[in-house]
Structure formats: C-alpha cells, structure tokens
Amino acid sequence: MSECEMVRFESVSREFECGPDRCLVALNDVSFTVPRGQFCVIIGPSGSGKSTLLRLINGMLEPTTGSVVFDGDRITEKNIIEIQRRVGTIHQQFELVSRMTVLDNVLSGTMPLVSTLRVLTRLWPKHFQRRACSLLCQVGMSEDQLYRRASQLSGGQQQRVAIARAFILSPSVVLADEPVSSLDPAISRSVLRLLKEASRRSGATVLCSLHQIELAVEFADRVVAIRQGSVAYDGSPERLTRDILDHVYDTAEQDKDATEVAA
Amino acid sequence: MVDKTTGESTASESPADSDSASPRDNDWRDKRSKQPDDSDRDSFERWRLRQPYGKRFVLISLVAAILLSISFTRVDLHKGVADTGEAVGKGIEFLKQAFPVRVETARRVERLVQLGKMRAADAVPPDPADLEATERWHQMIDPHNLPVFSYIEDRPVNRHLPDSPIEPFYVERFGYLTKCLNLMIDTVEMAIWGTILSVFLAIPLGFFSARTYTPWRFTYTLGRAACSLVRVIPELIVALILVVMYGPGPVAGILALGFHTSGFLGKFFADDIENTPPGPQDALRSTGGNRIKVLLLAVLPQVMPQFVAYVQFILERNVRTATILGMVSAGGIGFELMARFDNGEYDAVATILILIFITVFTLEHVTQYLRGKLI
Numbered sequence: 171m172s173e174c175e176m177v178r179f180e181s182v183s184r185e186f187e188c189g190p191d192r193c194l195v196a197l198n199d200v201s202f203t204v205p206r207g208q209f210c211v212i213i214g215p216s217g218s219g220k221s222t223l224l225r226l227i228n229g230m231l232e233p234t235t236g237s238v239v240f241d242g243d244r245i246t247e248k249n250i251i252e253i254q255r256r257v258g259t260i261h262q263q264f265e266l267v268s269r270m271t272v273l274d275n276v277l278s279g280t281m282p283l284v285s286t287l288r289v290l291t292r293l294w295p296k297h298f299q300r301r302a303c304s305l306l307c308q309v310g311m312s313e314d315q316l317y318r319r320a321s322q323l324s325g326g327q328q329q330r331v332a333i334a335r336a337f338i339l340s341p342s343v344v345l346a347d348e349p350v351s352s353l354d355p356a357i358s359r360s361v362l363r364l365l366k367e368a369s370r371r372s373g374a375t376v377l378c379s380l381h382q383i384e385l386a387v388e389f390a391d392r393v394v395a396i397r398q399g400s401v402a403y404d405g406s407p408e409r410l411t412r413d414i415l416d417h418v419y420d421t422a423e424q425d426k427d428a429t430e431v432a433a
Numbered sequence: 434m435v436d437k438t439t440g441e442s443t444a445s446e447s448p449a450d451s452d453s454a455s456p457r458d459n460d461w462r463d464k465r466s467k468q469p470d471d472s473d474r475d476s477f478e479r480w481r482l483r484q485p486y487g488k489r490f491v492l493i494s495l496v497a498a499i500l501l502s503i504s505f506t507r508v509d510l511h512k513g514v515a516d517t518g519e520a521v522g523k524g525i526e527f528l529k530q531a532f533p534v535r536v537e538t539a540r541r542v543e544r545l546v547q548l549g550k551m552r553a554a555d556a557v558p559p560d561p562a563d564l565e566a567t568e569r570w571h572q573m574i575d576p577h578n579l580p581v582f583s584y585i586e587d588r589p590v591n592r593h594l595p596d597s598p599i600e601p602f603y604v605e606r607f608g609y610l611t612k613c614l615n616l617m618i619d620t621v622e623m624a625i626w627g628t629i630l631s632v633f634l635a636i637p638l639g640f641f642s643a644r645t646y647t648p649w650r651f652t653y654t655l656g657r658a659a660c661s662l663v664r665v666i667p668e669l670i671v672a673l674i675l676v677v678m679y680g681p682g683p684v685a686g687i688l689a690l691g692f693h694t695s696g697f698l699g700k701f702f703a704d705d706i707e708n709t710p711p712g713p714q715d716a717l718r719s720t721g722g723n724r725i726k727v728l729l730l731a732v733l734p735q736v737m738p739q740f741v742a743y744v745q746f747i748l749e750r751n752v753r754t755a756t757i758l759g760m761v762s763a764g765g766i767g768f769e770l771m772a773r774f775d776n777g778e779y780d781a782v783a784t785i786l787i788l789i790f791i792t793v794f795t796l797e798h799v800t801q802y803l804r805g806k807l808i
Contacts, residue, residue, distance in 0.1 A: 251721045254720055254721030265712040268735070278730045281722035282720055286723075290729050303482070304477050307480075316480065
C-alpha cells in the first residue's frame with residue numbers, strides 16, 4: 171500500500187435483492203484508489219451506483235464481494251465505528267435537524283465523542299463550540315445566525331451548515347453525495363468552493379458525486395465516471411472529452427432514439 | 434443536458450472567465466465579496482455564545498421542584514411510595530422463603546425500603562389536633578356574627594322523609610366554595626402527578642414500541658402489547674383495584690391515571706418516532722453515534738411539538754377523569770360530587786360542575802401558553 175493512499179476499492183461489487191431470484195447489481199468489480207488530500211469527483215447517470223460507492227465508505231452499506239480499504243485498514247464490522255468517526259458526510263438534502271439551531275446542528279457532528287448526558291442536556295464541550303463557530307465563520311455564516319433554526323435558512327445556507335457539521339471532527343475523508351443537486355448554479359458553485367477550501371485547509375480527502383459536469387471539471391482534481399456499476403473513466407478532468415461523456419451517459423444512443431422517434 | 438457538459442461550455446463558466454458570467458453569478462460574487470475574508474476569519478472569537486440554561490429557566494425549575502415536593506406529601510404520595518416499598522419488601526421476603534438463597538441485592542433493596550418507610554413516617558407526623566380544631570370551630574359559631582354571605586337555615590335533617598325533624602343548619606357560602614376549591618386543587622394535583630407518572634412510563638414504552646429503535650423484535654411486540662393492555666382496562670376498574678391495594682385516597686387515583694394514560698402516550702410517542710424523517714437520523718448514525726444519541730439529537734427535537742401536545746391533552750383528560758375517580762374513593766372532588774348528588778343537593782352539585790368547567794377551561798389556556806413557550 172502506498173503511504174499517500176486514503177481509500178482503496180478492491181474489486182468491490184454490491185448487489186441489492188429486489189425479489190425472489192432477482193437482484194440488482196449496483197456496483198460491479200470496481201477498483202480504484204483515492205490518494206490523501208485529493209478532491210475526487212464521481213460522475214455518472216442516476217442509478218449508476220455513485221451513492222452506493224460512497225455509502226460503502228461510511229459503513230451504511232457493506233460490499234457483497236471485494237473490500238474497501240480505509241487508510242490502510244480493511245473496513246469491517248469491528249472497526250467501522252472508528253472509521254465512521256474519521257468520515258464526514260454531506261448529503262443531497264442537507265439532512266439537518268430542522269428544529270435544531272444552526273450551532274446545535276454543527277455540534278451534533280461531535281456526537282460520537284460526547285457523552286449521552288451532554289447530548290441530552292446540550293451542554294457541549296467548550297472546545298467543540300469554538301471549533302463550530304470557527305467552521306461556521308469559514309463557511310460564511312454570521313453570529314446572528316448561530317441560534318436560528320435550520321428550517322429558517324435557505325438551501326445554500328443549510329448546505330454550508332452541513333459542510334461545517336461534516337468538518338467538525340477534522341475528518342480524514344469527506345463524502346459529499348450530490349451536495350448541490352437541489353441548489354441553483356450560483357449557490358452550487360459557492361458551496362463547492364467552500365467544500366474545496368475547507369478540505370484544502372484540513373487536508374481532508376473528498377469524494378464528491380455530482381451531476382453537473384461543468385462543476386466537476388471546474389473543481390475536481392480527478393474525475394471517476396461510473397456507468398452501470400463499473401468505472402467507465404478515471405482520470406484528470408481536462409481529459410474528459412465529449413466522447414467519454416457520451417459513452418458514460420449513453421447520449422449517442424438517446425440521440426439516435428430521439429432521431430428515430432422524430433422520423 | 435449533455436450539450437452543456439461539453440468542454441466549451443465548461444470553459445466559459447470557469448472562474449478565470451468572470452467577465453462572461455451571468456448577471457446572477459455577478460450578484461453572487463457581490464454577496465461573496467461581503468463575506469468574511471481571511472483577515473476576518475478570527476472574528477468568530479468575538480462571537481457571543483448563549484448560556485444553555487438562563488437564570489429564568491433555573492428559577493422556574495426551582496419553583497416547580499419546590500411546588501412538586503410540597504404537593505408530593507399533600508397527595509400522600511410518600512405513603513404510596515412507602516406502601517409500594519413494603520409490598521416489594523414482602524415480595525422479596527416471599528421469594529427468599531420460596532427460594533432460600535441468600536441474595537445480597539435483595540437484602541440491600543429491603544434495607545432501602547425500610548429506610549424509605551422510616552423517612553416517610555418521619556416526614557408527616559400525625560396531627561390529632563386537626564379534628565379537635567374542627568369541632569371547636571362548630572361550637573364557636575355565633576348566629577349573630579356570621580362570616581359574609583353565610584347564614585343559618587332551618588331545614589329537614591333528611592329532605593327525602595316527610596316527617597324528618599327540622600334543625601338549624603349553618604350554610605357556608607364562600608366556605609363551601611373554599612372547600613370545593615381545595616378539593617379541586619387536590620384533583621388537579623392528582624392529574625399532574627398522574628401525567629408525570631404517565632410520561633415516565635411512556636418514555637421507555639415509546640422507545641421499545643418504535644420499530645425503528647427497538648433493540649429486538651420481541652421487545653417491539655412486548656412494548657406494543659403493554660401499551661394496548663394498559664389502555665384497554667378502564668381507569669375506574671384500575672382505580673377500584675388500587676383502592677383495595679392502597680386504601681381510599683389520591684394515591685390510588687394517581688396510579689390509575691398514570692397507568693392508563695401511559696398506554697396512550699407510549700403508543701403516540703412510538704408512532705411519532707417511527708414517522709420521523711429518516712434522513713437526519715441516517716446522517717447522524719453515519720458519524721458513528723449510538724442509537725440513544727441519534728434519538729436524542731435527530732428525533733426528539735422533531736417530535737417535541739407533538740409530544741408536548743399529547744402531554745397537554747393527557748393532562749386535560751386526567752383532570753376530567755380525576756373528578757370521576759373520586760366516585761370510587763380514589764381521591765379528588767369526585768367523592769364530594771357523588772355524596773352531594775346522592776343527598777339530592779343539586780345546588781352543591783352545580784357548584785362543583787361549574788368549578789370543574791372553569792378549571793378545565795383555565796388549564797387549557799395555561800397549557801396552551803406553556804406549550805407556546807416550550808416549543
């Protein structure tokens with residue numbers, strides 16, 4: 171294992187049962203390595219297996235065959251809690267607790283390291299409170315928004331809070347599952363810039379699934395394209411050509427179908 | 434969509450080519466320029482964090498704790514605890530005889546129970562002067578110097594018998610209202626304690642009855658079964674059994690109210706926990722937190738408004754029900770209501786009913802106000 175590698179997928183396959191004698195292959199023999207500190211963007215059509223790939227890293231799913239290696243350790247049931255503490259996750263729908271304040275939402279990311287009594291009474295340790303304020307300041311939130319409920323924020327602001335929550339425990343890896351799908355282009359760019367800046371500051375590796383190719387090209391250090399559960403492209407964003415995208419998204423086939431229907 | 438993904442379009446939206454950005458992008462950049470830059474990043478050090486619990490909260494909690502501790506002895510709950518302790522002690526004694534094994538824990542519990550009984554007995558010494566004082570008061574009534582709105586009335590001793598002897602009766606006007614008010618306060622106290630007991634029983638019931646949080650399948654079935662069981666037995670029946678166990682008084686009423694309504698609350702809590710959006714729960718679970726912490730952070734804040742509404746409803750319901758429980762000697766104003774009704778004193782019955790209405794109406798407004806403050 172190379173010293174600089176952070177996550178490695180080793181012939182990972184994941185199948186979902188969808189009825190008797192039927193199963194859906196979400197990932198099929200996927201192998202690639204993500205080096206430490208890289209901003210890796212995963213693209214691919216809906217249902218291609220992007221989210222499944224990310225959920226294998228934070229332990230929300232287990233591979234059917236193959237294995238995922240996290241910082242040199244194979245992810246197993248025994249070490250998953252330890253690994254989960256080193257992984258921050260940003261979700262498509264932000265997944266903030268809408269009735270909790272901005273500060274509490276960010277501090278909820280420290281939950282694994284805080285006692286149940288402190289969680290119950292919301293008496294968060296001072297150093298975590300300071301870190302939460304620092305992160306909120308970094309993502310452009312202001313002091314008067316600290317005690318506003320998450321439901322009172324706009325989509326972009328909620329995603330900023332979610333980024334702060336993901337970075338509160340200084341994770342080694344941040345997973346962003348379509349973090350800008352529900353945001354407009356301007357806010358999307360701003361959120362991704364914040365994400366990249368935060369990962370650069372903390373040295374975290376980012377695996378981010380995206381649908382917006384232009385954003386992927388703009389922000390990614392590396393692009394991995396998934397098509398029908400397999401890696402269809404793995405390389406720098408500059409080398410991502412129209413032909414590759416046509417292949418990944420089956421655009422040529424769709425254009426042909428559309429021409430036939432029109433005729 | 435794919436056309437937009439070509440290299441050309443990507444290049445035109447890159448930050449380097451800011452002149453070609455849309456007006457919206459320019460707006461965003463204007464806003465962005467107002468955000469804190471690197472030199473302002475330390476400004477969070479000056480942010481003022483609120484104290485999680487203010488002086489007002491501490492003061493209110495202290496007052497509530499004092500009032501509840503006074504009420505605890507007023508509604509004889511200390512005797513109820515002592516009786517329960519005695520029953521547990523006897524149960525342990527029975528078990529020790531049935532299974533002659535020296536169990537250290539059992540002996541410790543027994544010692545604690547005895548200690549609790551001694552403390553409870555010390556807390557309220559019997560006051561024989563009470564009865565004498567009442568009798569003295571009746572002897573001291575001066576017909577020419579009665580309290581305001583009181584009077585002496587000649588009426589038959591038994592109004593249902595035509596040849597009943599006629600005797601002078603001392604009619605208390607505000608006096609009777611004061612008595613009813615005291616009884617009503619007792620009733621409300623019973624309802625509050627019943628609700629507190631109900632909430633404490635419903636929290637574990639709700640947790641185990643929620644499909645998403647119960648640890649095992651059998652605990653789910655057990656929890657749901659317990660909720661149904663306590664709901665299907667009518668409160669009057671529970672109160673009758675408890676009056677036999679604990680004797681007449683508010684303790685039986687409180688326990689009956691608590692047991693019965695915990696079934697409702699447990700079911701409501703469990704249903705709400707199950708219906709909470711799973712997204713935030715999954716998000717927190719993926720950070721490595723255990724299920725209790727996830728429940729406290731991702732579920733409790735979301736379901737709190739409904740929980741408070743349910744508890745408010747149960748409190749109102751308990752006040753109404755507590756008035757009826759008196760009919761089976763389980764404390765409260767119901768006993769007085771029943772006695773006056775049996776004697777055909779419908780004016781007194783009307784007074785009690787109006788008082789119950791005013792109490793429930795006032796309570797509804799007070800709880801609505803508190804709910805607004807809490808949520």
